[in-house]
Amino acid sequence: MLSNNLSKTFTSIADKQTREIKSLEEKVTKNEASNSEKKKYQEMRMLKEIVKTRKPETVAMHVSMISEDLSRIIKSTGSEVSDKYEANILPTEFALHQNYPNPFNPATKISFDLPQDSKVSLVVYDLLGEEVSRLVNNEFKVAGTYTFDFNAASHSSGVYFYRLETEGFTNTKRMMLIK
Numbered sequence: 001m002l003s004n005n006l007s008k009t010f011t012s013i014a015d016k017q018t019r020e021i022k023s024l025e026e027k028v029t030k031n032e033a034s035n036s037e038k039k040k041y042q043e044m045r046m047l048k049e050i051v052k053t054r055k056p057e058t059v060a061m062h063v064s065m066i067s068e069d070l071s072r073i074i075k076s077t078g079s080e081v082s083d084k085y086e087a088n089i090l091p092t093e094f095a096l097h098q099n100y101p102n103p104f105n106p107a108t109k110i111s112f113d114l115p116q117d118s119k120v121s122l123v124v125y126d127l128l129g130e131e132v133s134r135l136v137n138n139e140f141k142v143a144g145t146y147t148f149d150f151n152a153a154s155h156s157s158g159v160y161f162y163r164l165e166t167e168g169f170t171n172t173k174r175m176m177l178i179k
Contacts, residue, residue, distance in 0.1 A: 017044070020044070021041070021044050021045070024037055024040060024041035024044065025041060027041075028041050090115060090143050090144060091113035091114065091115045091143070091144070091145060092115055093113070093115055094112075094113060094114065094115060094166060094168070094169035094171075095112060095113040095171075096110075096112045096162075096164040096171040096172075096173055097110070097111040097112060097113075097173075098173055098175075099111075099150070099162065099173065099175045102175050102176060103175075103176040103177065103178040104152070104175065104176070104177060104178070105152075105177065105178050105179055106151060106152050106153040106177070106179070107149055107150065107151045107152065107153070108149075108150050108152075108175060109147050109148070109149055109150075110122065110135065110147070110148050110149075110150055110162055111145060111146065111147040111148075112145070112146055112164050113144075113145050113146075114141055114142075114143050114144060114145075114146070114166065115143055116143050117140065117141070117142050117143055118140070118141060118143075118166040118167045118168070118169075119138055119139065119140050119141075119166065119167055120136050120138070120139055120140075120141045120146075120164070120165070120166050121134070121136055121137060121138050121139075121163075121164070121165045121166075122134075122135040122136040122148060122162065122163070122164050122165075123135070123162065123163050123165075124150055124160055124161070124162045125160065125161045125162070125163065126155075126158070126160055126161075127158055127159050127160070127161075132152075132155060132160065133150060135148045135150060135162075136148065150162070152177045155177060156177075156179070157177050157178055157179045158176070158177060159174060159175070159176055159177075160174070160175050160176070160177060161173065161174055161175070162175065
């Protein structure tokens with residue numbers, strides 16, 4: 001089902017681009033195109049020549065083909081291409097991760113995952129349950145992974161807790177400050 005949806009989506013995009021190229025080509029041929037339309041037409045023709053039309057059999061093949069096409073496009077513009085690509089993949093479930101480093105002195109990082117947009121509070125408490133720091137104060141955050149720094153330079157050594165509260169998820173973890 002996913003491959004059918006991907007195929008339909010890319011076919012639809014390709015059809016739209018083909019119609020746009022033909023429309024621009026017609027304007028350029030009749031000398032009715034503006035300078036920006038002429039430039040766009042040249043860029044689209046160049047891209048069409050660089051990007052080869054292929055039919056992938058799997059999603060992995062499709063991703064690989066897109067990566068190759070992007071590399072060719074970027075190289076044709078004279079830019080550098082890095083072999084390292086970062087995927088922007090959204091988390092599938094809520095999670096509060098263990099701080100790093102732990103134990104720490106004087107600062108540590110606290111990360112959490114949001115699979116959906118949500119209001120978020122991230123609060124640090126001491127061993128007595130008193131609030132020490134409010135890193136996130138009931139703020140709206142979009143789905144994604146977040147990391148916040150907690151600097152405990154002004155706090156004493158000991159055990160601290162950090163608590164994540166969102167709409168539908170609450171979790172608490174322990175960390176240790178050693179000076």
